[in-house]
Amino acid sequence: MKAFRTLASYLLMLALAAFLMAPFVWMVLVSLHPRKSEIPSIEHLIPHQPQWSNYDFVLRHETLPVARFFVNSAFTAVSVVVLQLLITSLAAYGFARLRFKGRGWVFGLFLGSMMFAGPVTQIPVYLLLRDLQWLDTFMALIVPGVSSAFSVYLLRQFFLQIPLELEEAARIDGAGDLRIYWKIALPLSRAALATAGAFTFIGVWTDFFNPLIFTNTTEMRTLEVGLSIFKNSYGGTNWPLQMTAAVIVMLPLLMVFLFTQRYFVKGITLGSIK
């Protein structure tokens, strides 16, 4: 009986997984069709001769440095994630553990900044970057992204759950605030850090408008922006190449998710269990 129920639940999960996977599988299969073919119907979905050369074509496109876009995106996303985690975790630790006057107010204001729609800050940020002469450099792609009220909030909630006793013990052993943060708070918060990092990575990787306005030259474009040139050129008429480009954009996201999935789920349910 128990075996039967396990089997049933596995079958159900398998069906569900297949259902959820279908669009991705479709995307990959269409990307392997010959260029310029129509969207294949279901019975013709599996290509006769998989056109792996589509990937080569996109990655080594004659006039679009797609490989360079990829490197730009990767360098930007990794830098933003690392810097942001460092900075926001410090801020979060401060908000969680340090007592200072007006802490609640400052934190409230900080959270309030999440309420602004992106476009409101775009122009001031653009002007600032121009004055710093950072437009069209990695500084413009990275620096505006390193602060995130959301990450601070998420990490603060996590730090608050770390028992105070741990901190007190460390203090008795002579550790200062920074040391406690680095040696105790951070290692205990891997789940929260992974969650915040993954969210940030996805946000940076898929951002279109900011990289578009902060960079000007083809060499500085990120994958998302660079490939929209692709979409303009092939849009609606060349589905296999469109899907090839989509797979290339999505693959890193998928990998980040797979590697952090464990923490991801933990992070989202964070605080739901007392």
Add this chain to the structure above:
Amino acid sequence: MLRLTNWGGAGEDNDYDRLVKDLYRRFERDHPGVRLKIENIPGEYVPKMLLNFVAGTQPEVMVLDASSAAVFVNNGLLTDLRPFVESDPEFDLGDFYPNVVDIARRGDKLYAIPIDFTPMVVYYNKDLFDKAGVPYPDPNWTFAEFFEIAQKLTIPAKDPGLPPVQYGFVFTNWMPAWVMWLWNNGGDVLSPDGSKATGYLDSDPNVETLTFLRDLVKRHKVAPSLSEMQAMGADPFVHGKAAMVVMGHWALTGYKNAPKDGSGKPLIDWERLGVAHLPHNTPEPHTVFYEAGLAIPKDCNHPEEAWEFIRYWTSAEVQRVYNSSGIAVSARKDISRERAADPIEAQFLPIVPSARPPYGSRVESYEIVENVGRSMIDSILNNDVPVREALRRAASRIDREFAKR
């Protein structure tokens, strides 16, 4: 350094990119000390350009798209080019099509020199016409004649439950591809000053026009429905499964490289491609043309060099090379006539005089109208909203949005 902003889109045809790069390099060679910096902006061209103006980082030369020119022209963001034109003995505006030049003209001021343009036309597949024994379109065909032809060219499937195996026409729900139908039945979109839609978009001639278009798709099924189009994913015309389509000149680059069937034969025969005026119930046919011009932003750093570039780029020798890409019709009369040695190109020239500028060249935020127009057609074709009702709703929605500008 001379910065030039253009919209992005490396063509499928890499020869075109090489060709353009060569032309840029030639300019640099002929103008020692001037280095061109080309900035391609893929998508969101207008917001990004406006931001450039706000920040004072505008380029020396910008490509101005007729369909979104109004916001730059009407707000005084561009330099009047008349003084340059008048003081340049070698430059003659008379070399260009007057109605194309007029797109960027306001009174005695001129804000852009046109490079090329593309009138919207009806493409038809002569092979399919011949197979059905239907004569090619008469330049003065009416809506009724168009319908008759479309019906003759539709081949229903053996099984009545299935969609036709061949369509007479492809209707595209994209306002630039259907706005001319309104004009060709005596209707219009906005009031003459471009300020409101009520009383114009929802007029009786438009009800008639859209009922006609709706019936093509829904009642007579001579054109695929929007969902069938989506399911096909690709233009049925280019696959030889539809006899007629309305598109701009740019579509030719795709038709030239049409996909091939199993035996390696192209699905549409380039040699057998016809180009016709849109059908019209009015005495004269109308169409719209989408144009690209070069403009010099106000307060840019090197207006003199910018003008130097513009006259270079619009010169006959550069246009001859540039235009060989075949993406549009050259704005220069001499070059487009030269190109008319090609039988397909030749069919475009008689259509040019009937073309009028897109609303976006005069009316700011015209994209509001195009967005509302798209969802209006959606509501008619997908949700069975009565045509008159859909037009009325669309008109009042446009007026509400315009009031917020």
